[in-house]
Amino acid sequence: MPLAILAYHSHHVVGPDYAANDHVAFAADLESLTDAGWRIAPLAEVVRRHAEGGASGTERVVALTFDDGPVYDVADVDHPCYGRQRGFANAMRDFAARRPGGQPGLHATSFVIASPEARATMEAHADPAYTWLGPGALDQTWWNPAIDSGLVAIANHSWDHLHPALAEVAHGQDARGDFARVTSVADADRQVRAAARYLAAATHGRAAPYFAYPFGHHNDFLAGEYLPALGASVCAAAVTTEPRPVAPTDSPFRLPRLVCGADWANPDALLARLAGR
Secondary structure (H helix, E strand, O other), X not given: OOEEEEEEOOOOEOOOOHHXXXXXXXXXXXXXXXXXXXXXXXXXXXXXXXHOOOOOOOXXXXXXXXXXXXXXXXXXXXXXXXXXXOOHHHHHXXXXXXXXXXXXXXXXXXXXXXXXXXXXXXXXXXXXXXXXXXXXXXXXXXXXHHHXXXXXXXXXXXXXXXXXOOOOOOOOOOOOOOHHHOOOHHHHHHHHHHHHHHHHHHOOOOOXXXXXXXXXXXXHHHHHHHHHHHOOOOOOEEEOOXXXXXXXXXXXXXXXXXXXXXXXXXXXXXXXXXXXX
């Protein structure tokens, strides 16, 4: 009764091949997951099935997620070295046209950063070893059209990611690069509740009630106390980057997630990780 959650970064374009380019990997994985018998479903279904004890029978269900919120999650972009990159949502449309009925529940969740100032700074300080971001890449104008498309949900990836490049971060001790240092209600409110309010306003109340821990970092306070107390309308589940499929005993606020590139670099390796190898 396997359940799994995968993560991709559409700003990871540092080469032309699978291991260096999540656009190449994502399109290939849609094919390999389908061929291997995995059914792609919305994150909401995986969260619900986990709460119910797992997928039914021998069914294998996987959710697709995207992190940080570049417009490349939905739109094509021309890379100066590697040419035209197919947006993730367009790759999903291509797959659906190529294999009608192959994945009737095809859907993904994009975890976006709320703070406009943080997004602008991140654009200007992208790590060239992993990230390519052009001007305006982290704009929010694509969020509502993505929801309207029925292919991509928008969810919470914190207020400012505690990103090291920021002049100021929303944290009482100026913590950077380590979300596990969010250990008080005041700091958690700045990072989680404020982001949820912003996303709710920006999406007209349509943001999905899920949280992705920045850097995958979490702690007992966030997962065991703070997030559960927010209520399911604000946060029904949270995902980490612990690299394995979802287990029945996992807390809904510590759901593991395999990350493209970090945890697999080719389709065979992905299928092996999903099989627990």
